[in-house]
Amino acid sequence: MPRRGSPGIVGPRHAVGRYFAGIWTALKNVGEGMAVTMSWLLRRPITVQYPDRYDGQLNRFMRDLEQIDQGQKLPLAYRGFLEVDMDVCTACQACERACPIDCIAITIDKVADERRRVMTRFDIDLGKCMYCGLCVDPCPTAAIQHTPEFEATSQYVENLVARFVPDPRRPCTPYKIPKGQQIPRKPLGSVLRELGVCGPKKDPFAPLPPFSGARRSFGLHAAFSVDRSLCDK
Amino acid sequence: MQGIVDQVIDRFGIPVAWSQLLYFVGAGLAIILPFIYVLVFAGVYILLERRIGGRMQSRIGPNRVGPQGVIQWVADALKVLTKEDLVPRSADGPLFRIGPLLAVVGVMLGVAVVPFGGPWIGADLDVGLLYLLSVTSLVVCGILMSGWASNSKWALFGGLRSTAQIVSYEIPHATSLLAVVLLTGTMSVQGIIGSQGWLPWDWLAMHSPFALAAFVIYFISSLAEGSRVPFDLPEAESELVAGYNTEYSGWRFLLFFLTELANVWVMSAIAVVGFLGGGNVPTLGLVDGMPWYATATPAVIASLPLASVGFWVLVVFSFASIMFKCWVVAVVISQVRWTMPRFRVDQMMLLCWKYLVPLSFAAILVLMVLMRFLPLADSARLAASFDGRGLVALLVRLATTALCALAVAWYVGRVAFTIRNARDELFVKFAL
Structure with a gap:
């Protein structure tokens, strides 16, 4: 049984179905992609602004990461x-x-x-x-x-x-x-x-x-x- | 602007000889203010886009020039302006020099019919949308001209790609705007705003699912018209060096950037005007003889005396409303840029000719039938009429709005899902 939407099946009804299924998939996937980028927008960047946001004595980057997850340091x-x-x-x-x-x-x-x-x-x-x-x-x-x-x-x-x-x-x-x-x-x-x-x-x-x-x-x-x-x- | 100058002349009893001068001043302001606004928009928008892009890629983005990098764009513009304006020896000099000017003029002419809330607009032409579609086609002439005159293969490829793309996407672009013209029966930008209400379901995009489809088609094809990602084939930096602006430097190079960014403003403003209710706000009881929930259309605001409080309150509200909507659309355009990969040339053509063109024609045909049954009026008037047609129209509008709300809710859910299921080891989460 060929997968739905796979090539090789002919017939006008199937072609129409594929046409609209393609539109739906495209819209949904764009939405998914936008959700991913938006979720990154809401997170803190991983960048450490070395050296001006760095206290010079303790490895602040490591310390921050330690707070989140012990063992996730450098x-x-x-x-x-x-x-x-x-x-x-x-x-x-x-x-x-x-x-x-x-x-x-x-x-x-x-x-x-x-x-x-x-x-x-x-x-x-x-x-x-x-x-x-x-x-x-x-x-x-x-x-x-x-x-x-x-x-x-x-x-x-x-x-x-x-x-x-x-x-x-x-x-x-x-x-x-x-x-x-x-x-x-x-x-x-x-x-x-x-x-x-x-x-x-x-x-x-x-x-x-x-x-x-x-x-x-x-x-x-x-x-x-x-x-x-x-x-x- | 002319009506406002008329009011000033009436109020202060200015003699005819001087009134001509006032008209000149008014016309000058109407030319200069939108122009300045677009220049500032271009700068602020590019900064915002870079910061947003940075965050979306887990970076910080430019934050060195000024607090949080707010004047980075000034520094960038000054830097480019100090560069030499080079014309390659083998280039076609006159055409090479005219090309970017033509491109930027095309967009700036379009800015004339972009409203700024209330009665403020450069020129409210009766053929506003037609004018907009015509003058923005100048851009493609400028781009093709510079691509050809550069006498460089990359530039020529960029110019030709741009021409193919913009000419193809003119069709769904114009057809989806034709849906607006059909429904409202006018091409005047202020008239189109005036035939919508301030509530979301009174916006033209919510007239019916087919109007919504026209809006989506408009949005996609205007991305292509403005060569924004994912349709940035003309200046694809990984394929063509920089496309049609490869050989440019100095202020002429800056003009291409200005063209692209001004185009973002024009397209988001036209999306807001045509489909998202423009700068409409409730009258808030500031207009005599109208309930507070009635829509303060540009015509209503313009009819108020210039010296009244209501006029200025509504103008400011209307300005804030249209600015907010336009910036939201502009930010979505920028988010698309950081989300989507670039189309291949054949995919770009396929999307246009196999999907957008037939769908926009279908949407227009269905809307032609539907507009017979679903009258265009704001929901207050529709509900007040209590006849069957009005109620059906209102229900269709509410259903379409619910559809959109559902899509937004799904989107928010997906964002929350992605954050919840983020992998800890890759980044720090939930720390804003």
Whole structure:
């Protein structure tokens, strides 16, 4: 049985029926379409008027969405700034090797008289990073992660280098993965905020950092000499 | 306008020598005021359309120039005006320069017979509708001229498409307006308004379902006449670069925009005048010898003395009424723009020749018979006459109005349904 209105059936009565059925369908469908556009007119736009309707401290867009539906924030896979939780970093340098554009620079030194390795530098040039996420995958402890942070305006591009070892004289000890325990990871974004890369501590008009060679010395891993007396023993 | 000048002359006893000057002033005002209004309408309407379109696409739209972007249109117009008025070397210079002027003149001549409530109208011609149909055909000459003179393939395609479209849709456009002329027996715009009442079921569109069909046909074909979406084939930006205005820049480019937007005003005003009761309001007891619910037609308002309170109250009400209706129709036109995809050329032709033309002729034929049985008068008079014909006419009107109300109720229901069943994860709902 062919569907009503399908071609292949001839006859004047059927043709007339199809003619008027077509008019009716057209009117009804236009009405449906108009109802859809009208319903959108009555809803709030999804646009976030960045940056002038944005309080700069809290991710207001996320907060608004949280009110509507818990869990509907920026997508979980949102690739914002990279951050490293130095407490769980194993100093394996897998991320550094994975980075296709060499925006991660890690310096590992040995403490004198001990067979201990320490990290004296862990820099990520956020101005250079292309947010591909290739460094996140090989990390054995999920120390390096993308955050939902995206706001780190600065007057000088050098200030976009996030230094996860702020003071080379106080190097970080590599993490040893415990057996059968969950690895504690600081909340996403908290490290960057603590460092002042973004969030309330961020000063967009911060002066140029004292010469560190950070941008120029990528690949030259001995930019700093470690003051071994300060190393925690 | 002339009657008002007459009244002023009578009242203040102005000598004949000076009265000529007053007539000139009155004529000048009658020319300039509608023109200025249409210019402002074009600007405000494009802004409104962009804001509405933004919201319908879950965006915000222009909101930077002035509070909520209210003077965006001024900024846009100034920007375009400062552009160089380029004429391509291989273009036909004189025709290229005249084309947009001709288009805009065609619409602006039409504005002459568009009423502004009460007795205010540029010129209440006895052949108003005929005049309107004739002068708006000038637009197609201007568009074809600019399409041809640009010496560009895109422009030529646009011009030819526009010609084919406007010439085809002239027929249902004129035929559906012929239904109005048949029912009212006049072509004068004010006369057409005067033969309707202020109540919805006294509007001409509600005379019978066939008049309603004529209204729908008028609306669709005037969209095509004005090249509005979904009939924007002449300037289809995804197919032809910009159609007939591809090669234009500066103020000549602006004139094409003005043509399109002024056309929106003219078509919505004629829809309101011809089918939706014009600027009719109840007299509110301000006219001697008429009950408050009687209709204050333009003729009734014009008959009041210029110095009376009633005149000005009714004029303001009538102005507000016609403006409100016209803006509602204009906003619906804009909503259609954000709803419908563009027709294909063959679909556009098919809609015209296979649907609108035969249906408009059928509507006219049926209305010719029906007008014998369903007299045209407002419901107060129909009910007062208490004869069978009047009652049948009133019932048919009420039934047609109920049909429309049902359609509107269905529409509101669909809007509510769509909002209720919206998917949360895509947008924030119910937050106005």
